[in-house]
Amino acid sequence: MVSIKDIAKQAGVSISTVSYALNGNPKVTPETSSRILAIAKELNYIPNAAARQLKKQESRIIGAFLTDFTGAFYGDLLQGMKEVLNRKGYDLIVCSGLQSHRLLPERMIDGAIILDSTFSDMELLDFADRGHRLVVLDRELNHPAVNEVLLDNKAGANLAMDYLISMGHKKLYIVMGPSDSFDARQRMIAVRQTLDRHPEVNAVLLEGDFNQGSGEAAARTIIDQYDGPVGAFCLNDEMAIGLHNYAVSQGYRIGEQISVIGFDNIELTRYLQPRLSTIQYSKHRWGAMASEQLLRLIQGEDVDHERIYVTLVEGDSVKRV
Amino acid sequence: MVSIKDIAKQAGVSISTVSYALNGNPKVTPETSSRILAIAKELNYIPNAAARQLKKQESRIIGAFLTDFTGAFYGDLLQGMKEVLNRKGYDLIVCSGLQSHRLLPERMIDGAIILDSTFSDMELLDFADRGHRLVVLDRELNHPAVNEVLLDNKAGANLAMDYLISMGHKKLYIVMGPSDSFDARQRMIAVRQTLDRHPEVNAVLLEGDFNQGSGEAAARTIIDQYDGPVGAFCLNDEMAIGLHNYAVSQGYRIGEQISVIGFDNIELTRYLQPRLSTIQYSKHRWGAMASEQLLRLIQGEDVDHERIYVTLVEGDSVKRV
DNA sequence: TTGTAGGCGTTATCAC
């Protein structure tokens, strides 16, 4: 490995002069500087990240932690994060799994964006106490070193419910999400509030796990009990697709016999016929916002929690009854 | 930050004793050792990655580089990589974009798995010359420090073509891929070979870019020229889905008027009706194999290039004519 | 069994 020491030797100067030259310090004369730079290039010199990091106590790397790598869900989100970070001279690395947690306390990264249920709140608070900066996308966590950038789940669930009800639906099925999901819990809170406001609506709550399978299971239940048009709010699109597919395979017509609305507006919904009504938000913006907040935190600025707003997308999967 | 120096002070021993104790060196007596460990825990000591890395000249981190984060394509692949690496005490980080290239030469990672067209062959060979270990999934690259783990694209394309031809198709459309894709180029080579072997088959080559849109465009062309059952080999599933959707929307029946076969067996195809015939392989195995080969390379073992085998999945999108 | 000391590659504070 070629280090500044080698360059110094070759150039007949001291290592400090080399360091100055490489870092563009104006103290060194243009001649020595360009001579040093030329030698550095000739020797194929590349600075050693570990050494710089050890000295400067920063890596200029940000970690994004995900529960898993599956699903097309994360593409735009990560892209949004990366663009902002790169613009500010930071790099993004994406990690998953328990083992990778070490990267944070070992100071391999300057901060983390968390969308990862394998972190407990306690663990994160512990990191925050140690002085690490965090942005959480999947929980509420009050700590001066932690910023929340959360989806406005409640508003979204409200929109979905109000939409179904405004279309005249009196009989509703709610396909719920896993209880360890923050988003699912928030959405359910709003669902219950809406139902409280509409005592005339008859709602059945069905278990769900955010996967296609539980949407199919829900469809089976709905069909078993079928005796006229009903509405269904699936707490995410994946389950809505499962419900859709099973219902269609049994000869039911979505948007007529069964009105369906989802949440997230994932890519996949583009392939559904009729088009799925759902709750939409910009994943790119979500990621970008997370990065911005994290950088502010790292720069020692005081930042408020942020919300990502959502809107209703009307497809053809919900019809008036 | 609490360092071994702090622990040493607290325990009244030297830093080397602390280091030995923390690393389980049997030279230090059980009593001192346990006392030191207790103090370390009490002080919330966590080793500093940069320092250890600087000393040991390794980070035990492997980087996977992707052209972009979009697409559900990578989930299983990354999962396969991660499992193998974690088992061997390595961590996986996923990177994308030009800026992240620096992680390799700056020695932030101990090796890299490349599925990223933003790296040029020259750049990679340069890294290899510097002593970095690489596994490439998206190109052929001959260098002792580089191992190839490639999909058997030619066999797959052959399977697909032979299948269509064996079902009696004499009129074929080939929806090609982007020319900067290694996989696309390899698949086309096999396509051309098959066509050479079957002069009785009339084939039309259509441009494609591996995205849904070019599948739709292909469908438009096919329908324009339609005068009886034809077969279509889309060089990946995304385009096959595009072709399928557009054709269906125009009232054509897939598997009857137009027989379609894709490549990759992506998740999405499960949602197609009729089910898509395609070429299948284990992405999980692909990732796992890449990690295994990289670790062998790092351990200085001599390793041969590897191929990931593919098989035909018969759906209902191809019928005999 | 424990301590001393040198070094990994940089940066940065001093002198000169």
Add this chain to the structure above:
DNA sequence: GTGATAACGCCTACAA
């Protein structure tokens, strides 16, 4: 303007 030199936190001969 340039050069010693001391960190940064850790590991590891070698000495005691």
